[in-house]
Amino acid sequence: MANAQSSSWSDLRPELLGLALKRVPSLADRVRVRAVCRSWRNNAQLQLLPPPLPWLSLLDGTFLSFPSGEIHRMLLPGDARYHGSFDNWLFLVHSDGECSLMNPFSKTVLQLPKLATIWPYEMGNPAEHPVLFKFVGPSSLDMSPDSLLAAMIVDGSLRSGIRICKPPVATDKLRKNNRDHIYDVAFFDGKLYSLISGMLIVLEIVERHKHQPKISSIKCVSDNICNLAIADSYDDARYFCPSWEYLVESAGRLLLVVRRVGILLPLPERNSFHHGRTLSFEVRVSSLAGQALFIGTYSKSVPAAECAGGLPQEDCIYFTCDYARTCRGPPPDPLRDCGVFDMRTRMVTPLLPETTVVRRVAQGCPTWFFPSGAV
Numbered sequence: 001m002a003n004a005q006s007s008s009w010s011d012l013r014p015e016l017l018g019l020a021l022k023r024v025p026s027l028a029d030r031v032r033v034r035a036v037c038r039s040w041r042n043n044a045q046l047q048l049l050p051p052p053l054p055w056l057s058l059l060d061g062t063f064l065s066f067p068s069g070e071i072h073r074m075l076l077p078g079d080a081r082y083h084g085s086f087d088n089w090l091f092l093v094h095s096d097g098e099c100s101l102m103n104p105f106s107k108t109v110l111q112l113p114k115l116a117t118i119w120p121y122e123m124g125n126p127a128e129h130p131v132l133f134k135f136v137g138p139s140s141l142d143m144s145p146d147s148l149l150a151a152m153i154v155d156g157s158l159r160s161g162i163r164i165c166k167p168p169v170a171t172d173k174l175r176k177n178n179r180d181h182i183y184d185v186a187f188f189d190g191k192l193y194s195l196i197s198g199m200l201i202v203l204e205i206v207e208r209h210k211h212q213p214k215i216s217s218i219k220c221v222s223d224n225i226c227n228l229a230i231a232d233s234y235d236d237a238r239y240f241c242p243s244w245e246y247l248v249e250s251a252g253r254l255l256l257v258v259r260r261v262g263i264l265l266p267l268p269e270r271n272s273f274h275h276g277r278t279l280s281f282e283v284r285v286s287s288l289a290g291q292a293l294f295i296g297t298y299s300k301s302v303p304a305a306e307c308a309g310g311l312p313q314e315d316c317i318y319f320t321c322d323y324a325r326t327c328r329g330p331p332p333d334p335l336r337d338c339g340v341f342d343m344r345t346r347m348v349t350p351l352l353p354e355t356t357v358v359r360r361v362a363q364g365c366p367t368w369f370f371p372s373g374a375v
Contacts, residue, residue, distance in 0.1 A: 009036065014043040025309035027052035027371050028065055028072065050306045054294060056320065056351075057085050057369040058334050062358055066318075067311060069356030074104045085369040086135040086298055089143070101135070101143070101167075105371065110143055111168035118163050118170055119153050131155045134297055138187045148205070148213055150192050152185045162194060164205060164213050171212040174203065184299075186247035188254040195245045199223045200256070240265055240272075241279070244323045250291050250301030257295060258282045261323060261337075273324040274336075278348060281317050281341045288315050288343065294368045296320035317341040318351060320366040334358060334366055 017033075021044060024030050030052060034041040055072070056064040061082055063072040076082060080092040080100075089101040089110070099112040112118075119131060134152040137143060149165040160182035161175040176182055176196065183195040192203040200221040208214050239262040246257040261276040268275055281295075292304045292312035296319060304314035312318060321337040335358065338351040 010039040012040070012043075014046060017043050018047040018049075021047055021049055023308050025050075025053045025307060025311055026065055026068065026070075027055070028070060050308050051302070051370070051372045053307070053309075053311060054300075055369045055371060056335075056338070057082070057090075057367045058358060059083065060358075063369065064352065064356065064358065067352060069352040071358065076102075076104075084133060084297060085367045086137075087300065088370050088372050089135075090369070091133060091135065110145065110147070112149075113163075113165055113168060113170040118151055118165075119155070119161070121155065121157075121159060132297065134185065136185050136187055136192075138190065150185055150187070152182055152194075154182065162192075162203070164192075164215060166211075166213055169212070172205075172214045174215060174218070183245045184247045186249055186254065186299075188247075188249050193221075193247055193254060195247060195256075238265060239263060240267060242276075242323075246295055246299050248293055248295070248299045248301050250293065251289050251303070253285070255283055255285065255293075255301075257293065257299075257317070259295070259319070259323070271324070276323065276337060278319060278337055278339060278341070280346060280348075281319075281343070283317075283343065290314050293317045294319075296322045297365060297367045300368065300370060313342075315343045317343065320351075320368065322365045322367075324365065338366060 017040060021030060021033060024033065030044070030049070034044045053066050056066055058064070059082055061073055061076065063074065064070065065072065076090070076092065077094070079095040082090055083093050084091045086101060089103055092100050092102055093115065094100070097114045097116060099115060099118070101110040101112060102108070118133075132154045135149055136152070137147055137149045145167060147167065149167065151163045151165060152160070153163065154160040158181055159176070161173055162182065162185060163170045164172040180197045185192060185194045187193075192205055194201045194203065202219050202221055203215050204217040205213050206216045241260055241262050244259045244261065246259070248255045248257055259281050260279045261273070262279045263272055263276045290303060290305055291301045292314055294300050294302065295317055302312060304312050318340050319338065321335075335352060335356065339348045340351055341348050
């Protein structure tokens with residue numbers, strides 16, 4: 001009896017601590033558990049845990065926990081500005097024009113080509129002429145200096161292009177004008193796929209002289225893919241209903257995800273997409289096979305059964321407001337039109353609590369950030 005009374009929380013058996021941590025989906029809460037005492041921290045490091053829930057990152061350096069909306073901030077190098085995320089990496093632009101990807105927890109840095117090399121056009125004021133950079137790779141979590149990356153770039157003039165990179169050098173490019181807009185890119189089965197003006201394109205990439213990756217061939221897989229994927233079910237004269245397309249690798253399949261946005265008529269004189277609301281999503285599968293999709297400037301498929309706390313839910317699409325990413329001027333609310341679409345009920349619900357308050361961001365859109373294996 002005396003031994004039982006003198007025991008403390010630090011004596012909690014590792015297997016019991018592991019059971020508790022597996023039911024904690026929030027990274028911030030896991031950090032708090034590990035901070036209780038040295039024993040808990042040491043034992044927690046031995047646990048094999050499901051990945052924590054992603055954060056929503058804003059370009060002012062704010063990170064929001066999902067689904068609570070709790071606000072976090074992370075220290076960045078003093079000369080760097082945050083321009084988005086790529087899985088568990090932050091895309092940074094430094095004052096001297098250097099670019100890098102940084103894991104904010106391990107502090108690992110991967111040098112990238114300079115913006116002037118990736119995007120040769122005049123960039124001007126980013127608030128007036130925003131430029132979107134989206135990075136994809138065959139294996140984003142295990143990147144090294146020898147990693148292959150592809151960068152999709154779109155500016156406010158609808159000029160777009162794809163740059164193949166082997167950090168810190170850009171090795172090849174595919175450039176399009178404003179008539180052939182690039183909507184998305186994704187690696188699948190060792191090949192790079194892209195959506196370009198309603199066509200699904202596959203780019204074969206090979207390593208040539210001095211192991212520099214080059215685009216060896218460009219083939220059209222389908223020239224009418226968007227019409228095959230979605231039927232216009234919103235025949236309502238009150239709305240203008242544009243669509244946006246995404247490519248997502250999910251459970252061994254490459255999915256085309258089509259987002260339908262409604263904008264009340266008559267259209268505003270400027271930045272009409274700042275007034276849109278997501279009506280629905282279409283995916284050419286009957287279910288997501290136990291997966292949940294996170295859609296936005298960076299998209300990812302997550303096995304729902306492997307996560308903790310009942311989130312994310314399978315057959316649901318969690319989305320951010322990224323379709324106004326190259327509109328001039330700040331959006332009225334950086335969290336506007338962020339939500340959850342249930343493929344079974346076809347209902348849209350809010351992504352974060354209505355009480356979540358963040359300050360307005362000068363430019364850009366929220367981005368998913370996945371802090372896998374962070375601590």
